[in-house]
Amino acid sequence: MRRLIFRAAPLAALLFPLAAAGAAPNFVVKDGNAALITKCSVPQADGAQADCNVLVDTAGAKIDPATKALQQQQLATLGAPSDAKSIATDTTAASHTALLKGIIDRLSALIAASAASPQAGAKVDTVVAGAAADRGLVVATAGAATPLMAADPARRGFAIQNQSSGACYLNAAGPATQDQHSLLIAGGSYFESKDSHVATGALSILCAVANAPVYARSW
Numbered sequence: 001m002r003r004l005i006f007r008a009a010p011l012a013a014l015l016f017p018l019a020a021a022g023a024a025p026n027f028v029v030k031d032g033n034a035a036l037i038t039k040c041s042v043p044q045a046d047g048a049q050a051d052c053n054v055l056v057d058t059a060g061a062k063i064d065p066a067t068k069a070l071q072q073q074q075l076a077t078l079g080a081p082s083d084a085k086s087i088a089t090d091t092t093a094a095s096h097t098a099l100l101k102g103i104i105d106r107l108s109a110l111i112a113a114s115a116a117s118p119q120a121g122a123k124v125d126t127v128v129a130g131a132a133a134d135r136g137l138v139v140a141t142a143g144a145a146t147p148l149m150a151a152d153p154a155r156r157g158f159a160i161q162n163q164s165s166g167a168c169y170l171n172a173a174g175p176a177t178q179d180q181h182s183l184l185i186a187g188g189s190y191f192e193s194k195d196s197h198v199a200t201g202a203l204s205i206l207c208a209v210a211n212a213p214v215y216a217r218s219w
Helices: 002-022 068-076 084-116
Strands: 137-139 146-149 158-162 168-171 183-185 190-192 203-207 212-218
Touching (some): 146 212
Protein backbone atom coordinates (compact mmCIF):
# COMPACT_ATOMS: atom_id res chain seq x y z
CA MET A 1 0.00 0.00 0.00
CA ARG A 2 2.81 2.39 0.86
CA ARG A 3 4.52 1.50 -2.36
CA LEU A 4 1.37 2.38 -4.35
CA ILE A 5 0.99 5.78 -2.66
CA PHE A 6 4.67 6.54 -3.15
CA ARG A 7 4.36 5.94 -6.88
CA ALA A 8 1.12 7.90 -7.20
CA ALA A 9 2.53 11.01 -5.53
CA PRO A 10 4.82 11.99 -8.43
CA LEU A 11 1.96 11.41 -10.86
CA ALA A 12 -0.32 13.73 -8.88
CA ALA A 13 2.43 16.33 -8.78
CA LEU A 14 2.51 16.28 -12.55
CA LEU A 15 -1.24 16.35 -13.03
CA PHE A 16 -2.07 19.27 -10.69
CA PRO A 17 0.25 21.81 -12.36
CA LEU A 18 -1.14 20.82 -15.75
CA ALA A 19 -4.66 21.31 -14.51
CA ALA A 20 -3.79 24.68 -13.06
CA ALA A 21 -2.01 25.74 -16.22
CA GLY A 22 -4.88 24.62 -18.44
CA ALA A 23 -7.69 25.90 -16.23
CA ALA A 24 -10.14 28.25 -17.93
CA PRO A 25 -10.06 31.91 -16.82
CA ASN A 26 -12.78 33.25 -14.57
CA PHE A 27 -14.44 34.92 -17.58
CA VAL A 28 -13.86 35.56 -21.27
CA VAL A 29 -14.60 38.63 -23.41
CA LYS A 30 -16.04 38.26 -26.89
CA ASP A 31 -16.91 40.78 -29.59
CA GLY A 32 -20.19 41.06 -31.52
CA ASN A 33 -19.13 38.23 -33.81
CA ALA A 34 -18.52 35.91 -30.83
CA ALA A 35 -14.77 36.02 -31.46
CA LEU A 36 -12.69 35.72 -28.33
CA ILE A 37 -10.89 38.88 -27.27
CA THR A 38 -7.62 37.65 -25.84
CA LYS A 39 -6.07 41.01 -25.07
CA CYS A 40 -7.74 42.68 -22.11
CA SER A 41 -5.14 45.23 -21.10
CA VAL A 42 -1.61 46.33 -21.79
CA PRO A 43 1.34 45.48 -19.49
CA GLN A 44 2.04 48.05 -16.81
CA ALA A 45 5.25 50.01 -16.51
CA ASP A 46 6.66 47.46 -14.07
CA GLY A 47 6.00 44.66 -16.52
CA ALA A 48 3.10 43.17 -14.57
CA GLN A 49 -0.08 42.38 -16.42
CA ALA A 50 -3.08 44.39 -15.22
CA ASP A 51 -6.25 42.66 -14.11
CA CYS A 52 -8.21 41.24 -17.00
CA ASN A 53 -11.23 43.48 -16.43
CA VAL A 54 -10.37 46.47 -18.63
CA LEU A 55 -11.16 46.35 -22.35
CA VAL A 56 -8.62 47.75 -24.77
CA ASP A 57 -8.55 48.03 -28.53
CA THR A 58 -5.94 46.46 -30.80
CA ALA A 59 -3.72 49.52 -30.33
CA GLY A 60 -3.75 48.99 -26.58
CA ALA A 61 -5.89 52.08 -25.84
CA LYS A 62 -8.41 51.75 -23.04
CA ILE A 63 -12.06 51.63 -24.09
CA ASP A 64 -13.85 54.20 -21.94
CA PRO A 65 -17.62 53.51 -21.85
CA ALA A 66 -18.19 57.05 -20.57
CA THR A 67 -17.26 58.50 -23.96
CA LYS A 68 -19.56 57.29 -26.73
CA ALA A 69 -17.51 58.69 -29.60
CA LEU A 70 -14.33 57.05 -28.29
CA GLN A 71 -16.21 53.87 -27.44
CA GLN A 72 -17.66 53.68 -30.93
CA GLN A 73 -14.25 54.20 -32.53
CA GLN A 74 -12.48 51.68 -30.36
CA LEU A 75 -15.20 49.01 -30.41
CA ALA A 76 -14.97 49.05 -34.19
CA THR A 77 -11.46 47.59 -33.90
CA LEU A 78 -12.85 44.68 -31.88
CA GLY A 79 -15.25 43.49 -34.56
CA ALA A 80 -18.21 45.89 -34.11
CA PRO A 81 -20.22 44.69 -31.08
CA SER A 82 -23.96 44.41 -31.30
CA ASP A 83 -24.62 47.84 -29.82
CA ALA A 84 -22.21 49.68 -32.13
CA LYS A 85 -25.06 50.56 -34.48
CA SER A 86 -27.06 52.21 -31.73
CA ILE A 87 -23.99 54.18 -30.66
CA ALA A 88 -23.38 55.30 -34.23
CA THR A 89 -27.04 56.28 -34.57
CA ASP A 90 -26.88 58.38 -31.41
CA THR A 91 -23.74 60.16 -32.58
CA THR A 92 -25.15 60.79 -36.08
CA ALA A 93 -28.44 62.08 -34.69
CA ALA A 94 -26.60 64.55 -32.47
CA SER A 95 -24.56 65.72 -35.46
CA HIS A 96 -27.69 66.19 -37.57
CA THR A 97 -29.41 68.07 -34.76
CA ALA A 98 -26.47 70.46 -34.46
CA LEU A 99 -26.42 70.99 -38.24
CA LEU A 100 -30.16 71.68 -38.37
CA LYS A 101 -29.89 74.15 -35.49
CA GLY A 102 -27.10 75.96 -37.32
CA ILE A 103 -29.24 76.27 -40.47
CA ILE A 104 -32.23 77.58 -38.49
CA ASP A 105 -30.07 80.13 -36.68
CA ARG A 106 -28.59 81.33 -39.99
CA LEU A 107 -32.03 81.72 -41.60
CA SER A 108 -33.30 83.62 -38.57
CA ALA A 109 -30.33 86.00 -38.82
CA LEU A 110 -30.96 86.58 -42.53
CA ILE A 111 -34.65 87.29 -41.93
CA ALA A 112 -33.82 89.76 -39.16
CA ALA A 113 -31.22 91.50 -41.35
CA SER A 114 -33.68 91.70 -44.24
CA ALA A 115 -36.31 93.30 -42.00
CA ALA A 116 -33.81 95.85 -40.69
CA SER A 117 -32.40 96.69 -44.15
CA PRO A 118 -34.91 96.28 -47.05
CA GLN A 119 -33.51 94.55 -50.11
CA ALA A 120 -33.83 95.64 -53.73
CA GLY A 121 -37.41 95.50 -54.94
CA ALA A 122 -38.92 96.07 -51.50
CA LYS A 123 -41.46 98.89 -51.19
CA VAL A 124 -40.18 101.69 -48.98
CA ASP A 125 -42.28 104.71 -48.01
CA THR A 126 -40.27 107.77 -49.06
CA VAL A 127 -42.97 110.36 -48.44
CA VAL A 128 -41.74 112.93 -45.93
CA ALA A 129 -44.19 115.45 -44.52
CA GLY A 130 -42.98 119.02 -44.17
CA ALA A 131 -43.93 122.64 -44.74
CA ALA A 132 -43.27 124.18 -48.17
CA ALA A 133 -41.49 127.53 -48.51
CA ASP A 134 -42.78 130.16 -50.94
CA ARG A 135 -40.07 131.01 -53.51
CA GLY A 136 -42.33 132.82 -56.02
CA LEU A 137 -41.13 136.02 -57.75
CA VAL A 138 -41.54 138.25 -60.77
CA VAL A 139 -38.70 138.18 -63.29
CA ALA A 140 -38.44 141.87 -64.13
CA THR A 141 -35.90 141.85 -66.96
CA ALA A 142 -36.49 139.78 -70.08
CA GLY A 143 -33.58 137.62 -71.19
CA ALA A 144 -31.61 138.09 -67.95
CA ALA A 145 -30.73 135.24 -65.58
CA THR A 146 -32.36 135.82 -62.19
CA PRO A 147 -31.67 133.91 -58.92
CA LEU A 148 -34.70 131.82 -58.02
CA MET A 149 -33.56 129.71 -55.02
CA ALA A 150 -30.37 129.69 -52.96
CA ALA A 151 -28.45 126.43 -52.49
CA ASP A 152 -29.97 124.23 -49.80
CA PRO A 153 -28.40 120.83 -48.93
CA ALA A 154 -31.57 119.88 -46.98
CA ARG A 155 -33.88 120.49 -49.96
CA ARG A 156 -36.09 117.48 -50.72
CA GLY A 157 -37.98 118.88 -53.69
CA PHE A 158 -39.33 121.96 -55.49
CA ALA A 159 -42.08 122.98 -57.92
CA ILE A 160 -42.13 125.79 -60.48
CA GLN A 161 -44.88 127.16 -62.76
CA ASN A 162 -44.29 129.70 -65.52
CA GLN A 163 -47.36 131.97 -65.33
CA SER A 164 -46.24 134.29 -68.13
CA SER A 165 -47.12 134.13 -71.82
CA GLY A 166 -43.47 133.59 -72.85
CA ALA A 167 -41.01 130.80 -72.24
CA CYS A 168 -38.81 130.57 -69.19
CA TYR A 169 -35.55 128.63 -68.72
CA LEU A 170 -34.41 126.93 -65.50
CA ASN A 171 -30.84 125.92 -64.61
CA ALA A 172 -29.55 124.18 -61.46
CA ALA A 173 -25.88 124.17 -62.53
CA GLY A 174 -25.25 127.87 -63.10
CA PRO A 175 -26.94 130.97 -64.56
CA ALA A 176 -29.92 130.16 -66.79
CA THR A 177 -29.45 130.52 -70.58
CA GLN A 178 -31.83 130.28 -73.54
CA ASP A 179 -30.29 127.10 -74.96
CA GLN A 180 -29.84 123.37 -74.37
CA HIS A 181 -28.08 123.93 -71.03
CA SER A 182 -31.29 125.06 -69.33
CA LEU A 183 -34.71 123.43 -68.89
CA LEU A 184 -37.43 125.01 -71.05
CA ILE A 185 -40.71 125.74 -69.22
CA ALA A 186 -43.26 126.95 -71.72
CA GLY A 187 -45.78 129.67 -70.80
CA GLY A 188 -48.39 128.25 -68.44
CA SER A 189 -46.38 125.02 -67.90
CA TYR A 190 -45.46 123.42 -64.58
CA PHE A 191 -42.35 121.52 -63.46
CA GLU A 192 -41.76 119.52 -60.28
CA SER A 193 -38.55 117.76 -59.26
CA LYS A 194 -38.57 113.98 -59.04
CA ASP A 195 -38.05 112.01 -55.82
CA SER A 196 -35.23 110.06 -57.46
CA HIS A 197 -33.08 113.23 -57.82
CA VAL A 198 -33.42 116.66 -56.31
CA ALA A 199 -30.96 119.46 -57.13
CA THR A 200 -29.77 121.12 -53.92
CA GLY A 201 -27.65 123.81 -55.58
CA ALA A 202 -28.76 127.34 -56.43
CA LEU A 203 -31.55 127.62 -59.05
CA SER A 204 -31.48 130.29 -61.75
CA ILE A 205 -34.34 131.31 -64.07
CA LEU A 206 -34.53 133.36 -67.26
CA CYS A 207 -37.77 134.43 -68.93
CA ALA A 208 -38.31 135.67 -72.48
CA VAL A 209 -40.76 138.43 -71.45
CA ALA A 210 -40.42 141.19 -68.86
CA ASN A 211 -42.26 141.07 -65.56
CA ALA A 212 -42.92 137.35 -65.89
CA PRO A 213 -44.69 135.95 -62.80
CA VAL A 214 -43.20 132.65 -61.61
CA TYR A 215 -44.77 130.35 -59.03
CA ALA A 216 -42.12 128.53 -56.97
CA ARG A 217 -42.20 126.29 -53.87
CA SER A 218 -39.49 124.27 -52.12
CA TRP A 219 -39.60 121.73 -49.28
